[in-house]
Amino acid sequence: MKELKHVNKYFLKYKWHLIVGLFITIAARVFAILTPRFIGESTNAIEKYVNGEIVSEAAVRSELMTNILLILGATLIAAFFTFLMRQTFIVVSRHIEYDLKNEIFRKYEDLSLNFYKQNRTGDLMNRISEDVSKVRMYLGPAIMYSVQTGVLFIVVIPYMFSQAPELTMYTIAPLPILSFAIYKLSVAINKRSTIVQQYLSKLNTFTQESFSGISVIKSYGLEPQMNTSFTELSNDNKAKNIDLVKVQAFFFPLMVLLIGASNILVIFVGGRKFIMGEIDNLGIIVEFLLYVNMLTWPVATVGWVTSIVQQAEASQKRINEFLKEVPSIQNPSLEPENVEGSITFKNVSFTYEDTNITALKNVSFEVESGETLAIIGKTGSGKSTILELIGRLYDVDEGVIAIDGKDIRKMNLNELRDGIGYVPQDAFLFSDSIKNNIRFGKAEASDKEIMEAAKVAAVHKNIVGFSKGYDTILGERGITLSGGQKQRVSIARAIIHDPKVLLFDDSLSAVDTETEEEILNNLFKISKDKTTIIVSHRISSVKNADKIIILEGGEIVQRGTHQELLGQDGYYKELYLKQLSEKEM
Numbered sequence: 001m002k003e004l005k006h007v008n009k010y011f012l013k014y015k016w017h018l019i020v021g022l023f024i025t026i027a028a029r030v031f032a033i034l035t036p037r038f039i040g041e042s043t044n045a046i047e048k049y050v051n052g053e054i055v056s057e058a059a060v061r062s063e064l065m066t067n068i069l070l071i072l073g074a075t076l077i078a079a080f081f082t083f084l085m086r087q088t089f090i091v092v093s094r095h096i097e098y099d100l101k102n103e104i105f106r107k108y109e110d111l112s113l114n115f116y117k118q119n120r121t122g123d124l125m126n127r128i129s130e131d132v133s134k135v136r137m138y139l140g141p142a143i144m145y146s147v148q149t150g151v152l153f154i155v156v157i158p159y160m161f162s163q164a165p166e167l168t169m170y171t172i173a174p175l176p177i178l179s180f181a182i183y184k185l186s187v188a189i190n191k192r193s194t195i196v197q198q199y200l201s202k203l204n205t206f207t208q209e210s211f212s213g214i215s216v217i218k219s220y221g222l223e224p225q226m227n228t229s230f231t232e233l234s235n236d237n238k239a240k241n242i243d244l245v246k247v248q249a250f251f252f253p254l255m256v257l258l259i260g261a262s263n264i265l266v267i268f269v270g271g272r273k274f275i276m277g278e279i280d281n282l283g284i285i286v287e288f289l290l291y292v293n294m295l296t297w298p299v300a301t302v303g304w305v306t307s308i309v310q311q312a313e314a315s316q317k318r319i320n321e322f323l324k325e326v327p328s329i330q331n332p333s334l335e336p337e338n339v340e341g342s343i344t345f346k347n348v349s350f351t352y353e354d355t356n357i358t359a360l361k362n363v364s365f366e367v368e369s370g371e372t373l374a375i376i377g378k379t380g381s382g383k384s385t386i387l388e389l390i391g392r393l394y395d396v397d398e399g400v401i402a403i404d405g406k407d408i409r410k411m412n413l414n415e416l417r418d419g420i421g422y423v424p425q426d427a428f429l430f431s432d433s434i435k436n437n438i439r440f441g442k443a444e445a446s447d448k449e450i451m452e453a454a455k456v457a458a459v460h461k462n463i464v465g466f467s468k469g470y471d472t473i474l475g476e477r478g479i480t481l482s483g484g485q486k487q488r489v490s491i492a493r494a495i496i497h498d499p500k501v502l503l504f505d506d507s508l509s510a511v512d513t514e515t516e517e518e519i520l521n522n523l524f525k526i527s528k529d530k531t532t533i534i535v536s537h538r539i540s541s542v543k544n545a546d547k548i549i550i551l552e553g554g555e556i557v558q559r560g561t562h563q564e565l566l567g568q569d570g571y572y573k574e575l576y577l578k579q580l581s582e583k584e585m
């Protein structure tokens with residue numbers, strides 16, 4: 001139960017609901033146990049009439065009628081309280097499930113990129129859905145049935161002992177066996193359910209990937225192989241489900257067997273005692289038979305609940321592992337920050353932890369506020385890494401990155417990121433309308449502002465060409481848009497944010513040179529008071545920048561303006577001549 005201590009704070013939060021639930025459960029059980037007593041009394045009345053102790057048929061009838069009405073009343077009240085019991089305990093468990101999911105999600109959002117690289121998305125998803133569901137079983141059904149069983153035992157067993165102590169001993173003797181057997185069975189069921197779950201997620205992942213990659217599958221004619229793989233996975237899934245059903249099938253027969261054993265014991269022992277005159281009336285035997293049946297399910301739940309708690313403990317352990325993670329990127333300050341935008345890299349070196357690749361070596365440069373810096377270089381030379389480091393997606397290993405002369409590791413992280421508009425290489429769009437995708441950069445943006453940003457990004461004309469215009473819904477990863485359109489919507493999102501620093505990571509690679517020129521001209525107009533860094537492979541994108549740096553293997557090998565670099569032998573001039581000849585062809 002060590003790991004489950006984490007959810008105790010939620011029990012405290014909902015303590016009043018739980019206390020009310022406890023009283024409701026007591027009321028429900030108290031009324032439920034009245035029924036066997038009235039049935040027992042009715043049996044006694046009939047017995048007395050048969051034995052001639054009561055002679056008036058009308059008196060028996062009236063007693064039976066009263067008992068029937070009392071049974072009806074007690075049952076209705078017990079049913080009502082049972083309904084309220086579920087409403088409190090199960091509803092509280094749903095509230096806690098909601099709180100816990102939010103807590104985990106907030107934690108996920110806080111964690112740095114490194115965490116996401118070390119853990120698979122499926123694992124993150126499982127902990128927030130599957131594991132939380134298992135913990136909810138502990139928070140709801142397990143607690144509810146435990147309270148119910150506890151109350152029932154406290155109320156019923158002493159009453160049974162007061163009526164017939166020896167018979168009570170015989171009656172409850174098989175119950176621990178039932179509890180243990182159900183526990184063993186539940187453990188087996190849970191084990192097999194987990195396996196079924198794993199196979200189901202394999203099947204889901206496979207199906208999802210097949211749909212996402214349907215164009216590759218079709219163009220390579222891979223349908224038969226995919227069908228075979230799906231059938232194999234499906235077969236495994238079916239086999240695991242059958243394994244589970246085999247164990248589950250034991251559950252009710254086992255219960256019936258043990259209830260039957262208890263009933264036989266009551267009739268056998270009770271009958272003998274009645275014959276020997278140790279029990280005064282038959283009503284007690286009838287009452288005991290009803291109690292046995294009433295106790296069986298709660299006793300069975302002791303075993304079931306134990307296995308639920310074990311599973312919840314294991315799940316909470318997995319959840320706690322993530323909740324205890326400390327984000328590698330910390331926010332050191334909550335002070336307001338006024339980002340003006342001058343950026344300095346001083347002897348910056350950086351190695352990716354997971355791959356051990358040194359992406360930047362001793363990189364130094366300066367960009368003043370309002371200037372444009374272009375970074376060019378071969379693939380894998382470290383261009384994107386520079387942009388990621390500015391937004392503190394990672395922290396530098398050596399050297400300093402400063403904005404307005406202040407080490408970014410000492411700045412308010414939220415304000416730092418708020419001052420940056422970053423257009424990543426892989427333009428990610430959400431499955432939402434184009435309008436909302438752009439609005440992501442500024443939540444309160446008006447439709448007019450959205451349109452203005454789209455115009456600067458030269459995508460407005462494309463958008464109004466769609467029948468639903470800005471309300472066009474984008475599919476998964478924006479599949480209804482072309483690569484160039486996606487890039488431009490992503491640029492509009494950064495522009496509407498109106499940051500002091502604009503970072504474009506190869507963001508114009510999928511647009512034609514004419515559109516590229518239009519966007520660059522527009523950007524030039526709006527970025528007079530902004531610092532812009534453009535990463536590109538095209539000379540046309542970088543030629544007008546105030547400064548250009550050329551990266552190779554993580555090091556700056558050349559720097560200067562377009563004209564200066566054309567005057568030097570090196571990568572820049574080679575690229576320029578190559579791209580010029582391609583244009584002329």
Ligand SMILES: Nc1ncnc2c1ncn2[C@@H]1O[C@H](COP(=O)(O)OP(=O)(O)OP(=O)(O)O)[C@@H](O)[C@H]1O
Pocket residue numbers: 352353354355357358359377378379380381382383384385386425506
């Ligand atoms: N997230 C990452 N984790 C581990 N290694 C990475 C990661 N991102 C980049 N690298 C490695 O760091 C080096 C620099 O990568 P980076 O993406 O900065 O290059 P780039 O110049 O932007 O390349 P491209 O022009 O292809 O986008 C590469 O060798 C790359 O494999």
